[in-house]
Amino acid sequence: MSLPHAILTALLEKPSSGLELTRRFDRSIGYFWTATHQQIYRELGKLEQAGLIRVLPAEAPTRGQRKEYEVLSAGREELTAWVARVEEPRAGRDPLPLRVRAAAVVGSAGLAPELRRHLELHRQRLAEYRDIERRDFPPGRDAEPDRLRHVVLKGGIRLEHFWIEWLSEVLDELPGDAPA
Amino acid sequence: MSLPHAILTALLEKPSSGLELTRRFDRSIGYFWTATHQQIYRELGKLEQAGLIRVLPAEAPTRGQRKEYEVLSAGREELTAWVARVEEPRAGRDPLPLRVRAAAVVGSAGLAPELRRHLELHRQRLAEYRDIERRDFPPGRDAEPDRLRHVVLKGGIRLEHFWIEWLSEVLDELPGDAPA
């Protein structure tokens, strides 16, 4: 399981409340992982129980019943161990190629518009990632942590490329498809 | 959910028993989806209950208590509808980039061997896919179903490429990494 480790990483980068974490999952962490706020709160509870993180006492009372968490040393150790752990790569699980395969059997009626919609979404995400890259990784920053974070982002960019190219290829194979 | 649709597709290509399906999921369908035999049996039960598939009466008794399933017209209709359905792309969920990100925070000790191991696995899978391509898609076959199945396989190949390139890139960024 990776969600707890994703949370530990995010909290080490900056102690945060549940909702802040949720927002950060929509951005940087989210290139390769997503989570809803409910998942995150539940996981924060478990991590606290397990003694890997703790609540920072609030200084000024804020909105709602806001709780900031920080990582304890046991949490840092767990994350350090996870980095080197032997784990099998988990098979990708994307329904879209499956749908193309189904279309090979029952016909591709109605598939093209859905593919074009996905193509557009991936183009948008690619553009966002490029913006982030320009903003956060200007040339010259080359301490190791920065280089590693950058290479993760480049992975996100590469992956969007993959989808864009593959979707274009599929659209070329579909009958009666006028280019968008 | 996509597992039932994956099963319907596989059964339309060829009526099969649970275990046969499991094996086919390890091969062709498996470029983008995996399932254990337990998941498949459970799902076959649900699909039968729902009237989308039925058991073919066995002619000669075979090993164990083998049951072959075939798709009913309701199943074919469901699959046809699914092909055109509007669904959001589900975010990729791979822990490996997350681990690289964690390494940016707690240090990359022990990460390189694990990355090399994954690199090797992806190279192997790429080689397998290329074999399948040579065997099943010789030049000249260009009826639509074949072209669509081929483009799905090409997606699998492209995806393995992605991993190989990205992993190589990460390894280049790690300190003290002698090329394998």
Place this chain on the structure above:
DNA sequence: TCACCTTGTGCACTTTGTTGCATAATCTCG
């Protein structure tokens, strides 16, 4: 002041996915 909005936290339930084990029939070899 009080109805309503926003921010923030969280429970309950459901669906999916995984692990481990149980069972049955058939085959295989001494």
Place this chain on the structure above:
DNA sequence: CGAGATTATGCAACAAAGTGCACAAGGTGA
């Protein structure tokens, strides 16, 4: 024939992920 391997199906229990809704506190404006 009968002990053990192989093929095949399936249940039970659990873990992980996703959906829907409730609740609490403070801010905002009629």
